[in-house]
Amino acid sequence: MSTLEIRNLQVSVDTENGAVEILKGVDLTIKSGETHAIMGPNGSGKSTLAYSIAGHPKYTITGGSVTLDGADVLEMSVDERAKAGLFLAMQYPVEVPGVSVSNFLRTAATALRGEAPKLRTWVTEVKEAMDALSIDPSFAQRNVNEGFSGGEKKRHEIMQLELLKPKIAILDETDSGLDVDALRIVSEGVNRAKDANNLGVLLITHYTRILRYIKPDFVHVFANGKVVEEGGPELADKLEAEGYAEYVGS
Amino acid sequence: MSVLTSNILVPHGREEAWRFTPLNRLKGLHDGSAAIATHRSLSLKSASVPGVTFERVSRELLPSLSTTDDAIMNRVREFSSDVAVLKIASNSELSEPILLNRESFDLTSAEYSRVLIHIGSNARATVVASNTGNTLLAEEIEFKVESGASLTFVTLQEWDSQTVHVAKHHAIVDKDANFKSITVTIGGSVVRLLPTVEFTGPGADAQLLGVYFATTGQFFEHRIFVDHCVPQAKSRVNYKGALSGEKAHTVWIGDVFIRANAEGTDTYELNRNLLLTDGARADSVPNLEIETGEIVGAGHASTTGRFDDEQLFYLMSRGISIEDARRLVVRGFFNEIISEISDSEVQVRLMERIDSELVKAGA
Ligand SMILES: Nc1ncnc2c1ncn2[C@@H]1O[C@H](COP(=O)(O)OP(=O)(O)OP(=O)(O)O)[C@@H](O)[C@H]1O
Numbered sequence: 001m002s003t004l005e006i007r008n009l010q011v012s013v014d015t016e017n018g019a020v021e022i023l024k025g026v027d028l029t030i031k032s033g034e035t036h037a038i039m040g041p042n043g044s045g046k047s048t049l050a051y052s053i054a055g056h057p058k059y060t061i062t063g064g065s066v067t068l069d070g071a072d073v074l075e076m077s078v079d080e081r082a083k084a085g086l087f088l089a090m091q092y093p094v095e096v097p098g099v100s101v102s103n104f105l106r107t108a109a110t111a112l113r114g115e116a117p118k119l120r121t122w123v124t125e126v127k128e129a130m131d132a133l134s135i136d137p138s139f140a141q142r143n144v145n146e147g148f149s150g151g152e153k154k155r156h157e158i159m160q161l162e163l164l165k166p167k168i169a170i171l172d173e174t175d176s177g178l179d180v181d182a183l184r185i186v187s188e189g190v191n192r193a194k195d196a197n198n199l200g201v202l203l204i205t206h207y208t209r210i211l212r213y214i215k216p217d218f219v220h221v222f223a224n225g226k227v228v229e230e231g232g233p234e235l236a237d238k239l240e241a242e243g244y245a246e247y248v249g250s
Numbered sequence: 251m252s253v254l255t256s257n258i259l260v261p262h263g264r265e266e267a268w269r270f271t272p273l274n275r276l277k278g279l280h281d282g283s284a285a286i287a288t289h290r291s292l293s294l295k296s297a298s299v300p301g302v303t304f305e306r307v308s309r310e311l312l313p314s315l316s317t318t319d320d321a322i323m324n325r326v327r328e329f330s331s332d333v334a335v336l337k338i339a340s341n342s343e344l345s346e347p348i349l350l351n352r353e354s355f356d357l358t359s360a361e362y363s364r365v366l367i368h369i370g371s372n373a374r375a376t377v378v379a380s381n382t383g384n385t386l387l388a389e390e391i392e393f394k395v396e397s398g399a400s401l402t403f404v405t406l407q408e409w410d411s412q413t414v415h416v417a418k419h420h421a422i423v424d425k426d427a428n429f430k431s432i433t434v435t436i437g438g439s440v441v442r443l444l445p446t447v448e449f450t451g452p453g454a455d456a457q458l459l460g461v462y463f464a465t466t467g468q469f470f471e472h473r474i475f476v477d478h479c480v481p482q483a484k485s486r487v488n489y490k491g492a493l494s495g496e497k498a499h500t501v502w503i504g505d506v507f508i509r510a511n512a513e514g515t516d517t518y519e520l521n522r523n524l525l526l527t528d529g530a531r532a533d534s535v536p537n538l539e540i541e542t543g544e545i546v547g548a549g550h551a552s553t554t555g556r557f558d559d560e561q562l563f564y565l566m567s568r569g570i571s572i573e574d575a576r577r578l579v580v581r582g583f584f585n586e587i588i589s590e591i592s593d594s595e596v597q598v599r600l601m602e603r604i605d606s607e608l609v610k611a612g613a
């Protein structure tokens with residue numbers, strides 16, 4: 001049983017015109033087995049929240065705290081956060097030229113498990129994970145995300161989620177750019193990870209269609225750098241019908 | 251033995267061709283003051299196969315095939331008494347690479363060495379030259395690639411830390427022939443290589459690939475020249491370098507000359523450098539001179555950058571340590587070229603050396 005606690009998190013980015021405050025006091029608690037959806041307008045700071053929890057160097061934490069089972073996440077390096085059990089499926093997964101998917105996955109699994117996985121079982125494990133997400137086996141030899149289509153990148157993220165078995169996963173617009181079949185395949189992957197590891201999920205999305213597959217326990221409305229409303233699954237339907245007008249502006 | 255009197259001009263460092271090279275670290279190779287070694291460090295390592303001969307021929311019987319105005323190459327021609335000749339007969343199809351070994355541990359005298367690699371028409375072969383040890387070497391390798399032949403030349407500068415190696419690798423590529431070189435420079439104190447290509451028939455193709463990794467105090471220079479002096483020839487140049495540590499210095503010059511008669515030329519050259527730490531310096535100068543507009547294409551690109559934070563973040567967000575993430579990115583950077591070497595044992599060895607250079611440099 002794990003708990004990710006975000007308290008009054010304030011984050012800024014450095015720009016040519018000085019620091020710009022983006023997160024203005026975010027409070028969220030995500031426990032194992034729970035699924036939280038975050039919905040909010042473009043530019044409201046959702047990805048900033050995701051990256052800040054994962055430790056992206058571009059963001060400066062100016063206040064607040066993030067803890068995982070009481071341990072100070074903000075004090076950890078990026079890889080330590082992953083080792084502590086956090087996972088971020090990125091909105092824009094990064095291409096790493098010259099590094100094959102298979103080499104990348106094995107290096108990551110070795111780091112996270114503390115020892116290199118046994119070759120025989122590992123090959124099967126990867127093959128099954130790829131099959132489950134309808135990823136062609138040839139992708140193992142391709143360079144990480146290089147030349148992948150938008151949807152292929154997202155499937156590759158969820159394949160990692162299943163292989164690396166984190167405690168809490170943040171999915172940043174994993175549904176964007178997916179065709180109907182891929183949306184179902186990817187959602188099933190997330191649900192498998194939830195069932196297998198009692199995964200806690202923070203799911204950032206613009207659309208309710210993914211929420212038909214991955215049922216949220218809580219829906220949070222994010223606007224102007226903080227959570228402005230919280231509710232159950234019905235809140236998502238209201239947002240889809242009415243938009244964010246009531247939450248933005250003055 | 252040659253007499254030391256010579257009318258070869260001694261470079262002073264202001265000349266265009268020498269302006270980056272630290273002459274004071276050449277241990278007398280440039281002004282002829284180094285004692286002339288009597289040893290010959292080059293040998294054929296692979297078992298003899300039909301169609302391949304390796305022998306030494308008196309230099310009087312084998313004048314150089316090309317001209318040069320390089321002072322050190324002129325000394326090589328003057329001081330070397332014989333020429334090592336590797337000959338591959340016409341129409342030979344060699345499945346295994348021919349291995350040449352150069353190993354020497356003599357820092358008190360300079361070896362001046364001339365080599366000719368001659369591949370007959372329509373033959374196909376790969377030659378891998380491994381260079382190890384701590385030594386002073388001035389070397390001229392000429393390649394004669396006859397019509398329709400295909401030669402891949404892999405040259406590995408895996409020297410120890412005090413080696414000074416100055417060389418010209420000049421390929422003469424005839425009609426419809428292919429010459430591909432993969433130049434790897436990861437060891438030595440000063441290494442200055444001049445990979446040059448001269449086309450002698452239409453339809454000729456040259457691909458010059460290279461990687462270099464300079465750490466603290468090392469100077470590696472690659473000065474490429476491709477002379478498109480015939481119509482319908484194609485050339486591709488792609489060199490990638492990494493630098494790490496104080497006073498690591500690399501120089502890459504890519505000169506491509508498309509002469510007035512070289513219609514239908516197709517050329518592209520690329521140099522990318524990865525600066526892993528402060529205090530290192532990468533000079534990169536692509537140069538294209540075009541005398542005819544009747545060409546298929548001509549271009550060049552040169553970039554020098556640092557680690558991509560987004561790549562490191564992505565890898566680390568999967569639990570990979572900063573050291574391993576850097577190692578993966580550097581290996582990935584070099585992989586495009588290293589993977590072109592068909593021998594997987596050599597690939598593994600080079601990647602391990604690159605890893606250890608990275609650790610040594612503390613990048
Ligand atoms: N370097 C920067 N300079 C100025 N503003 C920045 C910088 N980086 C991020 N921002 C701003 O921070 C805000 C939040 O961005 P973020 O990516 O977190 O939004 P988001 O909610 O994920 O949006 P989307 O729904 O479009 O993905 C945006 O207004 C963005 O322009």
Ligand SMILES: [Mg+2]
Nearest residue numbers: 046047048091
């Ligand atoms: Mg976003």
